[in-house]
Every structure is written in C-alpha cells, then in structure tokens.
Amino acid sequence: MKPSFFSATMLIILITLLRVTGLFAGDLNLHGDEAQYWFWSTTPDWGYFSKPPMIGWVIAATSALGEGEAFVRLAAPLFHGGTALLLYGVAVHLFDRRAAFWTALVYATLPAVSFSSALISTDVPLLFFWALALLSLDRLLVTGARGWAIGLGLAIGLGLMSKYAMVYFLLGTGLYLLTTREYRALLVSLRFLEVLLIAGLCLLPNILWNMDHQWVTAGHTASNANWANAFKNPGKGLEFVGAQFGVFGPILMGALLLRLIRWKKDPLNDGERRLLFFILPVLFLVTAQAFTSRAHANWAATAYIAAVPLVTAWLLRVGPGWLRISTALHGAGLAVLLVVFSGVVALPLKRDPLDKLRGWDEFGRQVGALSQSQNPTAILVHDRLMIGELLHYLPDPAAPIRMWPGDKPIHNHYELTIPLMPEDGGRVFYVIEQGEETSIPPLARDIAAQGDFTIPLASGRTRSYTWMLLEDLRNF
CATH class of the missing domain: 3.40.1010 (Cobalt-precorrin-4 Transmethylase; domain 1)
Structure with a gap:
C-alpha cells in the first residue's frame, strides 16, 4: 500500500468502523466513572466536580443519537481516529509521507488506544486537542499565519476544557520557544499573545464556574496529587514506570529510551528535538509524581502523542523490521480486545477483569x-x-x-x-x-x-x- 494520506485515512476509517461495530455488538455495562460522566451529560454545564466540562458535552452529543452504552462511548473511537489523522499531519511536515502513514497506523493500534476506544474517558478529547495543538504549532512556526495562531489557541483552550493536563502543552511550548533561537521572539509576539488570549477565553467559563463553586475542581485536582503521603510508597513509582511499557507498547517504549540514549552518536534532527519538548517534561513530572506519591498509568498519556511520530520516524530509519513487528503485535492485541469487548468470547481467567x-x-x-x-x-x-x-x-x-x-x-x-x-x-x-x-x-x-x-x-x-x-x- 502506497503511504499516502488517502491510504492512511482508509485504514483509520476501517479500524474506527471495526471499533464502533464492537461497541454496538457488545453488552458491557458502563464503568462507574463512565456512568458519572453520563450523569454530567444530563445537565450540561461549564464545569463539574472533578473535571472540566468537555466530557459531559461530548456524551450529551452522542447520547442525543440514541440510548445505551454504545452511544455513551461512541466518541471514543471517533476521537482516536481523528487523533491518528492529525498525527499524520504532524509527521508529514516534520518528516515525510512514509513516516506520516506509519505514524497514523502506529497510533491507531497502540495498546492504550485500543483499550481506550472501548470506553469513554477525559483522555479521549484531551489527546485529540493535544494532537491538533501540535499540528497548529508547527504550521504557526512555519507560516506565522493568524489562522494557525487561532487554531493553536482553540486547541489549547478546548484541551484545557477536556482535562487540565493540557497545561503540559503550554510548558513544552514555552521551553521549546525559549531554547530555540529561531523562534524565541515568538514568545513575546502579538501572535503568541493571541494564542494565550484565545486559550484563556475558552477556559474562562470553567474558571467562573469554579469561582462560583468554591474552586472544587482545582481542589480535587490538587488532592489527587496526594502529597500528604509523599515518599511513603516508592514501589508505586516502579509500578508506574512498568505500566508505561503497556501503555505505549514494549518495543516502542524500548525504542524511545534507546533514541534518548543514542542522541550523541545519532544527533537529533529539528523535528525530533521539537517533539522531545512535548515528551520529556510530561514523563519527568508524572514519573516524579509517581515516586513522590502516586500516579495512574494514563497520567502521562499526552507524552505519547509526540512520541509516536518521533519513534516511528526513527525506527523507519534504523530498524523498520522492529516497527513492523510492534505494529503487528499491537494489531493482534486490537483484534483480541475487539473480540473480547464485543462479547464473542470470554476471557479464560479465574477472575475476569470485565466483571x-x-x-x-x-x-x-x-x-x-x-x-x-x-x-x-x-x-x-x-x-x-x-x-x-x-x-x-x-x-x-x-x-x-x-x-x-x-x-x-x-x-x-x-x-x-x-x-x-x-x-x-x-x-x-x-x-x-x-x-x-x-x-x-x-x-x-x-x-x-x-x-x-x-x-x-x-x-x-x-x-x-x-x-x-x-x-x-x-x-x-
């Protein structure tokens, strides 16, 4: 298959249709967290106790199409399909069409994405808007056009309305611009001020909602860090690190670590260097949080939006066979999850996690x-x-x-x-x-x-x- 945007789109549509079919074929009830998000969707608002409002809005939109668990979860495979195509756009500009094609396919078959496509969570829209922000930032840096500044501001703002972890994107952007002489002036430009103003306007209704509700979401987010129990269970940090190999896949995670180790022998190109600013700060901060107190495996999920094109392009250059093996394994995992979640077969386990x-x-x-x-x-x-x-x-x-x-x-x-x-x-x-x-x-x-x-x-x-x-x- 020729690595073009059309062929990538057809593959992503096929994978997405299979996932949607699995949702409607399955009979799994909602998890308690999903049921909570559904409850939020019954009263659309500018904020909720533990999260910004995007998840409630999204479920309200899909639930308007019909009743049942499949409609509550419908946005998950659709958003992930969109994220894969946005990453095609990121990779085609930073690398080439071959890397872009494989980037879209690699993302769509990631273990965490396959699992996440069967459930609805706040990470689903967050990752979409993160990928949109990454693409918009690239185009803004290249063209300087106001349209891309507006797109970047909207992507950051809507990402923040999905989950406050979008703030990591602002951190990565600031560090990249500050340390890159060619783009440093953008930090103090009117264009970047436009980006921040648009993002702030998007988030403003949620800020006002929090003010009206004694800052409950901010307080919950802070309590989630659980710093009162800092350094009491360092084993949780090791669990978090191990879980990342399951989130990203063992071969891809190993390749990411190897790319970092070999940066002197194999210098980073401009695209790789930029992507690292959206990988390393997230991994460092969340891993530090994991060792200090606790962190769930998905808390570093945004790091892998930039990691997918970086690792994919590098493996295509130095070890394409490993990329094919990884994608084949992940594709097999995708198929297994589709079969299990759709209820075709039961897991042969004494204690079924789907209970x-x-x-x-x-x-x-x-x-x-x-x-x-x-x-x-x-x-x-x-x-x-x-x-x-x-x-x-x-x-x-x-x-x-x-x-x-x-x-x-x-x-x-x-x-x-x-x-x-x-x-x-x-x-x-x-x-x-x-x-x-x-x-x-x-x-x-x-x-x-x-x-x-x-x-x-x-x-x-x-x-x-x-x-x-x-x-x-x-x-x-």
Whole structure:
C-alpha cells in the first residue's frame, strides 16, 4: 500500500468502523466513572466536580443519537481516529509521507488506544486537542499565519476544557520557544499573545464556574496529587514506570529510551528535538509524581502523542523490521480486545477483569423492584461508583436517588449536587455491597426492614448486596 494520506485515512476509517461495530455488538455495562460522566451529560454545564466540562458535552452529543452504552462511548473511537489523522499531519511536515502513514497506523493500534476506544474517558478529547495543538504549532512556526495562531489557541483552550493536563502543552511550548533561537521572539509576539488570549477565553467559563463553586475542581485536582503521603510508597513509582511499557507498547517504549540514549552518536534532527519538548517534561513530572506519591498509568498519556511520530520516524530509519513487528503485535492485541469487548468470547481467567462492567443493569432492576415495595422517601448510596451505576440503570426510581453527604470537604459531584438532606430522611432505602463498612444505620431511629440480594456475573462469580429501610434518618 502506497503511504499516502488517502491510504492512511482508509485504514483509520476501517479500524474506527471495526471499533464502533464492537461497541454496538457488545453488552458491557458502563464503568462507574463512565456512568458519572453520563450523569454530567444530563445537565450540561461549564464545569463539574472533578473535571472540566468537555466530557459531559461530548456524551450529551452522542447520547442525543440514541440510548445505551454504545452511544455513551461512541466518541471514543471517533476521537482516536481523528487523533491518528492529525498525527499524520504532524509527521508529514516534520518528516515525510512514509513516516506520516506509519505514524497514523502506529497510533491507531497502540495498546492504550485500543483499550481506550472501548470506553469513554477525559483522555479521549484531551489527546485529540493535544494532537491538533501540535499540528497548529508547527504550521504557526512555519507560516506565522493568524489562522494557525487561532487554531493553536482553540486547541489549547478546548484541551484545557477536556482535562487540565493540557497545561503540559503550554510548558513544552514555552521551553521549546525559549531554547530555540529561531523562534524565541515568538514568545513575546502579538501572535503568541493571541494564542494565550484565545486559550484563556475558552477556559474562562470553567474558571467562573469554579469561582462560583468554591474552586472544587482545582481542589480535587490538587488532592489527587496526594502529597500528604509523599515518599511513603516508592514501589508505586516502579509500578508506574512498568505500566508505561503497556501503555505505549514494549518495543516502542524500548525504542524511545534507546533514541534518548543514542542522541550523541545519532544527533537529533529539528523535528525530533521539537517533539522531545512535548515528551520529556510530561514523563519527568508524572514519573516524579509517581515516586513522590502516586500516579495512574494514563497520567502521562499526552507524552505519547509526540512520541509516536518521533519513534516511528526513527525506527523507519534504523530498524523498520522492529516497527513492523510492534505494529503487528499491537494489531493482534486490537483484534483480541475487539473480540473480547464485543462479547464473542470470554476471557479464560479465574477472575475476569470485565466483571466490573457486568451486572449493573440487573443491579438497577433489583434495586428498583425492592425499593418500589418499600415506598421510600429516598434511595441512598454512599459509594461514588455505585451511585453512578444506579442513576444510569434505574431511570425511573421509586424515590430520588441520593448520595450520603459524608464529611466536609465535598468528595465528589454527587455530594455537590444530589446529597441526602434531612427532609429526605423519612423512609430511606439504603443499599450497600456486602463486606463494606458503614456507620450510617445507627444514625436512623429504626431499621424497619432489611434483606439481601445477589447479582450473577458472566464469569460465574456474584456480587452480593444488603438493603435496609432506615426510618427517620435525619441526625447527620
């Protein structure tokens, strides 16, 4: 196949169609985080407790097309397909058409992208806008055109409205311009001021929303760093580093490290040097965070947007066979994930990790039937993930679904928007997974009724729950 934009586009469309087909063929329920994002989408706003608003807007748009999990997740494969084509544009300008073709294909088959295409998360739009910003920056540097400055500002602003990790892009841009004599003047130019103003205007509604809500998103983001427990578990840092080989792929990650090691013997060209400014700061800061406190594997995901064209172009030059092997392995992984997520075959494991995505529709039905018989004034949950599932899979509850308010400060969006209030506490139908500790029942005047129910899972395992009807739960 000739490495052209047309052939790359056809391949990306094919991969995307396969992923979309897998979404509609599958029967996996939403994860608790996905259910939370769906709940946000039911009330579009300029911000939410833990994230900026883009994810809610995106799900609202796709859910307008139809009901069900596939429509909630539909944007994931579409955005990733768009990101792959944007990276074609980045690579074709920094390297050549051959590198661009392979860059698009490599990105589309990355292990993390294959997994992420089956779920909806804030990383999905973030990576798209990061790639758009990378392309816009390149074109701005080459042409100086106002249109590309506007495009860069919009990409950064919308990226920030997707996830605050987009701020790493500003860091990389600033460091690159500051250390590159040819472009240093851009830092103090009107063009760059336009970029910052447009990005700031995009983010302004979210800033105003945060001001109106006691800066809850900023506070949550800071608490996520968990610096209060700094240096208490350095093993988590090693886990994070190891996980990056799974995110990017072992061959590609090894190639990235080798490229960095060999920079003296094989000097970086201009394109490689620029891309490193959008890789190394992210990897350094997030890895430092991982060793200091904690970091999830996906927190460094933005680094691999620039790493894909860099590693792809280098391997095509020094070891194309390794690139083909890596892509073939990732393609096989893509196929396996498609088959598993679409429900064609079950994983031959004692403990199926996909059990977390099963049984929630039945959970909603059973809670609905049991609560209906008790005539409650509220249905109460104290777990953030569980209440998201219940809100999605119990669309017509017998009473308002409420979140236990807990201690201050507020811990999640449900405590912010639908907390249990004293006026809800007449007859509270409280549901909890068996084995969890709770201090809520003693606060009620009486436990008028209670029972247990079990949810069967496809793997043969079960989840068991206890429900209680709490009378006069107002003393909190």
